Amino acid sequence: xxxxxxxxxxxxxxxxxxxxxxxxxxxxxxxxxxxxxxxxxxxxxxxxxxxxxxxxxxxxxxxxxxxxxxxxxxxxxxxxxxxxxxxxxxxxxxxxxxxxxxxxxxxxxxxxxxxxxxxxxxxxxxxxxxxxxxxxxxxxxxxxxxxxxxxxxxxxxxxxxxxxxxxxxxxxxxxxxxxxxxxxxxxxxxxxxxxxxxxxxxxxxxxxxxxxxxxxxxxxxxxxxxxxxxxxxxxxxxxxxxxxxxxxxxxxxxxxxxxxxxxxxxxxxxxxxxxxxxxxxxxxxxxxxxxxxxxxxxxxxxxxxxxxxxxxxxxxxxxxxxxxxxxxxxxxxxxxxxxxxxxxxxxxxxxxxxxxxxxxxxxxxxxxxxxxxxxxx
Amino acid sequence: xxxxxxxxxxxxxxxxxxxxxxxxxxxxxxxxxxxxxxxxxxxxxxxxxxxxxxxxxxxxxxxxxxxxxxxxxxxxxxxxxxxxxxxxxxxxxxxxxxxxxxxxxxxxxxxxxxxxxxxxxxxxxxxxxxxxxxxxxxxxxxxxxxxxxxxxxxxxxxxxxxxxxxxxxxxxxxxxxxxxxxxxxxxxxxxxxxxxxxxxxxxxxxxxxxxxxxxxxxxxxxxxxxxxxxxxxxxxxxxxxxxxxxxxxxxxxxxxxxxxxxxxxxxxxxxxxxxxxxxxxxxxxxxxxxxxxxxxxxxxxxxxxxxxxxxxxxxxxxxxxxxxxxxxxxxxxxxxxxxxxxxxxxxxxxxxxxxxxxxxxxxxxxxx
Numbered sequence: 001x002x003x004x005x006x007x008x009x010x011x012x013x014x015x016x017x018x019x020x021x022x023x024x025x026x027x028x029x030x031x032x033x034x035x036x037x038x039x040x041x042x043x044x045x046x047x048x049x050x051x052x053x054x055x056x057x058x059x060x061x062x063x064x065x066x067x068x069x070x071x072x073x074x075x076x077x078x079x080x081x082x083x084x085x086x087x088x089x090x091x092x093x094x095x096x097x098x099x100x101x102x103x104x105x106x107x108x109x110x111x112x113x114x115x116x117x118x119x120x121x122x123x124x125x126x127x128x129x130x131x132x133x134x135x136x137x138x139x140x141x142x143x144x145x146x147x148x149x150x151x152x153x154x155x156x157x158x159x160x161x162x163x164x165x166x167x168x169x170x171x172x173x174x175x176x177x178x179x180x181x182x183x184x185x186x187x188x189x190x191x192x193x194x195x196x197x198x199x200x201x202x203x204x205x206x207x208x209x210x211x212x213x214x215x216x217x218x219x220x221x222x223x224x225x226x227x228x229x230x231x232x233x234x235x236x237x238x239x240x241x242x243x244x245x246x247x248x249x250x251x252x253x254x255x256x257x258x259x260x261x262x263x264x265x266x267x268x269x270x271x272x273x274x275x276x277x278x279x280x281x282x283x284x285x286x287x288x289x290x291x292x293x294x295x296x297x298x299x300x301x302x303x304x305x306x307x308x309x310x311x312x313x314x315x316x317x318x319x320x321x322x323x324x325x326x327x328x329x330x331x332x333x334x335x336x337x338x339x340x341x342x343x344x345x346x347x348x349x350x351x352x353x354x355x356x357x358x359x360x361x362x363x364x365x366x367x368x369x370x371x372x373x374x375x376x377x
Numbered sequence: 378x379x380x381x382x383x384x385x386x387x388x389x390x391x392x393x394x395x396x397x398x399x400x401x402x403x404x405x406x407x408x409x410x411x412x413x414x415x416x417x418x419x420x421x422x423x424x425x426x427x428x429x430x431x432x433x434x435x436x437x438x439x440x441x442x443x444x445x446x447x448x449x450x451x452x453x454x455x456x457x458x459x460x461x462x463x464x465x466x467x468x469x470x471x472x473x474x475x476x477x478x479x480x481x482x483x484x485x486x487x488x489x490x491x492x493x494x495x496x497x498x499x500x501x502x503x504x505x506x507x508x509x510x511x512x513x514x515x516x517x518x519x520x521x522x523x524x525x526x527x528x529x530x531x532x533x534x535x536x537x538x539x540x541x542x543x544x545x546x547x548x549x550x551x552x553x554x555x556x557x558x559x560x561x562x563x564x565x566x567x568x569x570x571x572x573x574x575x576x577x578x579x580x581x582x583x584x585x586x587x588x589x590x591x592x593x594x595x596x597x598x599x600x601x602x603x604x605x606x607x608x609x610x611x612x613x614x615x616x617x618x619x620x621x622x623x624x625x626x627x628x629x630x631x632x633x634x635x636x637x638x639x640x641x642x643x644x645x646x647x648x649x650x651x652x653x654x655x656x657x658x659x660x661x662x663x664x665x666x667x668x669x670x671x672x673x674x675x676x677x678x679x680x681x682x683x684x685x686x687x688x689x690x691x692x693x694x695x696x697x698x699x700x701x702x703x704x705x706x707x708x709x710x711x712x713x714x715x716x717x718x719x720x721x722x723x724x725x726x727x728x729x730x731x732x733x734x735x736x737x738x739x740x741x742x743x744x745x
């Protein structure tokens with residue numbers, strides 16, 4: 001009996017001492033956008049859910065101005081009857097001007113506040129986020145924040161874009177010899193889409209990579225399983241192997257090849273005591289899904305020739321990509337990190353590696369295996 | 378005070394349960410933050426420090442059992458009185474009690490701090506301390522067999538947390554470990570020294586030995602418990618180094634809990650909340666065992682009734698936990714506990730063993 005009464009008292013104590021948060025009174029923020037304003041201020045746009053049974057509108061967008069991320073939330077709290085909570089922020093979008101000044105100051109709260117979701121996505125936008133987060137949604141997403149989140153998530157799981165979570169961004173930022181990347185969002189006819197990939201020097205946004213180049217970056221960054229790739233080969237490259245019965249109009253123009261389910265492995269070999277020279281070995285096992293001209297695939301030597309051509313093309317594209325990195329002095333692949341794994345003395349620091357990037361010489365070796373080519377030959 | 382301490386058969390426990398006793402008292406508040414603490418000394422070679430510390434702890438535990446086996450059924454309190462005389466023996470016994478008190482306090486404080494940071498920033502300290510102490514008192518009133526039972530249950534209830542680490546493991550970057558051997562041997566040793574706080578607690582064998590039924594079979598459960606502890610610490614350590622970049626890890630106070638932050642299931646989005654709450658189950662065996670050691674020591678040395686000292690100690694802990702408010706004080710408390718613990722647990726048993734051997738030789742010489 002003594003213990004039972006003790007337990008009841010304890011239960012009452014438990015229930016009374018901690019503030020309650022009924023869901024009807026909460027505004028659950030799912031996405032936040034940040035725009036630059038004059039001076040040190042910024043403008044924040046909050047997309048939030050509200051579960052009020054009396055209204056049919058479940059989503060709301062609020063804009064406010066402040067100096068800090070939490071300040072924006074407090075300011076926005078004045079503009080809505082709901083108590084804003086930040087435990088479910090899945091997406092943070094930064095305007096490009098803001099991002100070019102460095103993102104780290106906006107990310108401090110994400111690492112410090114245990115309530116924040118570390119798997120939230122970060123992204124950059126080349127239109128003001130107050131517009132971006134007010135864009136229409138034609139699909140059945142519950143609100144714009146959720147829509148963009150799904151957009152990014154899909155492109156990451158389909159290996160069309162590198163990981164863009166807060167954890168990855170911060171890790172790449174802090175690691176010496178790697179630079180982070182984030183997807184670049186844009187608006188086209190009131191529709192949000194992923195325009196490319198934002199390149200960063202430390203936490204400063206410095207340039208973009210086009211949609212087609214992202215795949216080549218991914219090839220260098222990690223081993224892929226399900227990637228897909230379209231390649232344009234020069235007109236004359238496969239001349240010898242066209243089918244005899246092919247009409248002339250079928251063989252004109254450049255040759256387009258589409259390969260799927262790219263199963264690639266990458267090995268980056270740094271050279272001892274020389275941070276400017278690297279060897280990259282790329283092996284890809286893949287299958288052919290589309291050829292724009294009638295190439296005779298029944299013979300092994302045709303396939304060999306096609307493999308050679310694809311290898312050449314990939315090599316060309318990858319070295320062009322690395323050239324671009326060198327010009328922008330960014331290293332999203334992590335060559336510097338690879339060099340540091342074999343060096344004890346004179347390890348690279350962030351500054352010394354930044355200066356070294358333009359001198360980098362990369363020797364690329366691609367090995368493509370076209371294992372299958374569909375149900376026809 | 379008698380040197381040997383005999384217990385009735387109905388309160389004695391089987392040696393097999395020493396496994397749970399030793400393991401659960403070692404795993405606790407220390408594990409939450411151990412990656413950063415070792416990492417800040419020995420960098421990416423922290424795993425070497427841990428291996429060193431592990432070997433040393435296995436050795437110390439082995440020595441402890443050797444010391445205990447010199448007597449028929451004694452604990453460390455009796456042995457030191459036999460070796461150094463009543464007065465000095467009791468003084469060292471009091472030192473043990475003070476050290477255990479601070480250890481208990483630091484466990485409570487660290488856990489309350491974590492709850493405040495992770496789940497309820499609004500929860501008052503007194504309420505959390507009250508909950509924890511309430512559970513501790515409830516369990517301790519049941520005596521040694523309840524203590525052992527609690528360890529057993531809570532071990533089974535929490536060990537599955539290990540499997541949720543698969544997600545951070547999949548995001549590891551093994552390049553962080555290379556090249557091996559960046560830190561100097563001295564730094565590695567310092568790192569090994571820093572593991573003290575998270576691996577403390579296995580001194581429980583020095584106290585619980587008289588209660589063991591089959592004293593011959595104590596080696597295996599003790600050594601395997603220590604092995605499991607080292608293994609889990611190593612796992613958390615290695616995953617943290619691979620998962621965080623070096624600078625991040627230096628800033629992350631509770632790296633182990635931060636690893637749980639990225640675990641999410643479709644039914645539980647924020648697994649870290651579950652993990653922090655479950656950590657209470659990891660903490661309770663700590664409190665209960667350490668509390669039991671304090672009560673046992675006071676009862677042995679000064680014949681204080683266990684019930685009286687239980688409420689007295691709980692009251693003191695409650696008050697002390699209210700006084701310490703800032704994070705920096707908690708860190709200071711933890712550091713000092715680790716320092717005292719290092720000498721009392723890692724060095725002192727060796728010293729006793731040494732004295733015992735000398736005494737044996739001396740006796741032999743006298744007889745001849």
